[in-house]
Each structure stands twice: as structure tokens, then as C-alpha cells.
Amino acid sequence: MKKETKNWLDMVDYDLATVQQMFKTGRYVYVIFMCHLAIEKTLKAIACEETDKVPPKTHDLIYLVTLSKIKLSNNLLDFVGIINNAGVVTRYPEDLSELVHSYPEEIAKKYLVRTLEVIECIKQDPRLKK
Numbered sequence: 054m055k056k057e058t059k060n061w062l063d064m065v066d067y068d069l070a071t072v073q074q075m076f077k078t079g080r081y082v083y084v085i086f087m088c089h090l091a092i093e094k095t096l097k098a099i100a101c102e103e104t105d106k107v108p109p110k111t112h113d114l115i116y117l118v119t120l121s122k123i124k125l126s127n128n129l130l131d132f133v134g135i136i137n138n139a140g141v142v143t144r145y146p147e148d149l150s151e152l153v154h155s156y157p158e159e160i161a162k163k164y165l166v167r168t169l170e171v172i173e174c175i176k177q178d179p180r181l182k183k
Contacts (some may be wrong), residue, residue, distance in 0.1 A: 061098035065091050081161035088168035089140035095175045096121050102180040112113045
């Protein structure tokens with residue numbers, strides 16, 4: 054595994070610890086944001102292995118799935134699409150109160166669980182086991 058890849062995966066672990074703290078303190082918008090970021094960094098780790106290059110500076114998870122050539126189930130891929138869209142609104146909210154209302158605890162918990170599933174699936178890829 055490349056040094057850069059390991060660094061991306063270390064950042065994923067750091068971000069997931071942050072997600073847990075944000076969830077405990079009820080900062081659910083940031084749970085969604087950090088879940089997106091953790092998936093993004095996991096995809097960048099595998100893209101680094103796949104392309105042998107520094108991953109592009111993008112937040113587009115669908116593009117990173119394609120670039121990394123990762124195989125996800127349709128269920129997980131659907132979630133990646135959903136959180137990809139959520140990443141934009143949590144990064145650039147037009148109305149904070151509406152955004153907070155859109156992501157209550159139960160939604161944030163679902164996103165967190167699904168994020169962990171996506172990350173675990175990606176981490177099982179043999180390219181990250183070298």
C-alpha cells in the first residue's frame with residue numbers, strides 16, 4: 054500500500070471518530086457532512102492505488118467510484134448517490150434552519166450506519182490489503 058493511500062485511510066479513521074462525536078452532541082448536519090467526507094477519502098485512497106496518482110480535488114463521490122473502479126452493490130451505490138447530493142447542501146446551505154430540520158437524529162443515524170457499510174465494503178478491496 055502506498056504511503057499516500059495509508060494517509061487517506063488514517064484520515065478516514067479520524068473523520069469517523071469526529072462523526073461519532075458530532076452524533077453524540079446532536080450536530081446532525083455535520084454528521085452528514087463528515088460521513089460524506091469519510092466516504093470521499095476512502096474512495097480517494099482506492100483511487101490512489103488504482104491510478105497510481107494523487108486523486109483529483111473533487112467532492113463528487115460518483116466520479117470517485119468510477120475513477121477507483123470499485124464494485125459496490127446497487128444498494129450501496131444508491132446510498133453513495135444520496136449522500137453525494139447531501140454533501141452539496143451540507144457544504145453550502147441556503148437555509149440553515151431548514152437544513153437542520155431536514156437531518157434529524159434518526160436520519161443522521163441511518164446515514165452513519167450506511168456510511169460505515171460503504172467504507173467497510175471499500176476497505177475489503179484487495180488493492181487496500183497490500
